[in-house]
Amino acid sequence: MNKTFKALVVEEKEDDIVAKLKECELTDLGEGGTIIKAVYTGVNYKDALATIKNGGVIRNYPMIPGIDVVGEIIETTDLILKKGDRVVVTGNGLGVTHTGGFSEIVRVPNEWVVKLPEMVDDKKAATIGTAGITALQAISQLEKIGLSDKNARILVTGATGGVGSIAIAMLKSLGYDNITALSRKKNEAYLQQLGAKDIIGLEEFMPEKIKPLQKQNFDYVIDTIGGESVAAILPQINYGGGIALCGNASGIKFSTTVLPFILRGITMVGIDSVQLSNDVKTTIWNRIGNELDEALLAKISNEEESLENIESVVTSLLEGSHSGRTLIKI
Numbered sequence: 144m145n146k147t148f149k150a151l152v153v154e155e156k157e158d159d160i161v162a163k164l165k166e167c168e169l170t171d172l173g174e175g176g177t178i179i180k181a182v183y184t185g186v187n188y189k190d191a192l193a194t195i196k197n198g199g200v201i202r203n204y205p206m207i208p209g210i211d212v213v214g215e216i217i218e219t220t221d222l223i224l225k226k227g228d229r230v231v232v233t234g235n236g237l238g239v240t241h242t243g244g245f246s247e248i249v250r251v252p253n254e255w256v257v258k259l260p261e262m263v264d265d266k267k268a269a270t271i272g273t274a275g276i277t278a279l280q281a282i283s284q285l286e287k288i289g290l291s292d293k294n295a296r297i298l299v300t301g302a303t304g305g306v307g308s309i310a311i312a313m314l315k316s317l318g319y320d321n322i323t324a325l326s327r328k329k330n331e332a333y334l335q336q337l338g339a340k341d342i343i344g345l346e347e348f349m350p351e352k353i354k355p356l357q358k359q360n361f362d363y364v365i366d367t368i369g370g371e372s373v374a375a376i377l378p379q380i381n382y383g384g385g386i387a388l389c390g391n392a393s394g395i396k397f398s399t400t401v402l403p404f405i406l407r408g409i410t411m412v413g414i415d416s417v418q419l420s421n422d423v424k425t426t427i428w429n430r431i432g433n434e435l436d437e438a439l440l441a442k443i444s445n446e447e448e449s450l451e452n453i454e455s456v457v458t459s460l461l462e463g464s465h466s467g468r469t470l471i472k473i
């Protein structure tokens with residue numbers, strides 16, 4: 144291993160936040176027993192927030208962002224993991240409180256490291272990343288509250304985004320045929336290729352006035368945008384159905400009534416990918432390896448960029464004009 148390596152470092156400068164590619168050393172990295180040579184990382188919405196002022200992700204600077212990393216172990220003190228293992232790290236404090244994946248070399252606590260199953264190659268793992276873990280966790284939680292009928296009417300919001308794209312592709316892989324994509328962009332060809340049957344624009348979806356109960360249009364919902372659109376969705380969920388709340392791309396607040404809950408028995412589940420145990424993550428990675436249709440996965444937009452060009456990716460994520468996933472080849 145070279146003594147120095149490149150990493151994107153976010154620093155506080157005067158009254159601003161600046162992100163710069165820098166030469167770093169091991170002493171610049173967070174503590175941990177496993178050192179990984181990064182092969183890929185993916186750029187998530189949270190990573191975009193990590194590089195801007197008041198993004199609410201990073202509290203202590205300097206910090207190397209990047210909440211995902213896929214790579215090969217070059218050193219470990221773990222008793223089970225070994226040098227050469229292909230691994231993935233997502234969540235925990237990676238790229239938030241602990242130096243992250245936008246770096247050629249990554250050092251993490253052993254217990255954060257998940258060994259990749261044989262059938263998930265590095266690029267596939269990076270395409271999935273935190274976005275895919277979140278999507279899969281949302282599907283698993285909806286299955287726990289009753290999702291099983293392959294004709295269930297399922298709504299996915301923020302549909303062209305990372306979480307949204309993977310949720311649609313995975314649902315389709317599992318045989319669900321009645322998927323509606325809610326999207327500002329309405330990139331119909333892309334969403335149909337992933338498996339969406341119907342596509343609705345966010346503007347036309349939002350009613351002028353939200354009634355406490357409306358026509359029961361959807362059985363289950365995977366929401367990635369949060370905000371007032373959730374208030375518009377809840378009255379449309381069918382009796383006994385449910386919604387998994389994953390994200391806040393459009394906002395954190397919504398106001399609603401108890402009626403969909405007490406008159407239609409609907410369930411709202413919160414999805415967190417950060418503090419999932421390694422057992423849950425391993426189950427998710429195996430599920431991805433065994434159940435995600437390769438042909439659909441290949442349709443998820445996954446352009447490759449270099450660490451040098453991360454700024455334009457961040458801008459498109461923050462503007463909401465980005466589609467699918469962008470991978471950083473390290």
Ligand SMILES: NC(=O)c1ccc[n+]([C@@H]2O[C@H](COP(=O)([O-])OP(=O)(O)OC[C@H]3O[C@@H](n4cnc5c(N)ncnc54)[C@H](OP(=O)(O)O)[C@@H]3O)[C@@H](O)[C@H]2O)c1
Pocket residue numbers: 186187188189273274277300301302303304305306307325326327328329345367368388389390391392393394414415416417460462463464465466467
């Ligand atoms: N709970 C967790 O553990 C967890 C894990 C990962 C991500 N997240 C959260 O999940 C959300 C999605 O993450 P991501 O990585 O998929 O982000 P992303 O790739 O940027 O996708 C977000 C999508 O939401 C839509 N969108 C963006 N801004 C919007 C706005 N102002 N109003 C309405 N729609 C908007 C866009 O899709 P359309 O143009 O198709 O509408 C966009 O592509 C983020 O809030 C992220 O923080 C949570």
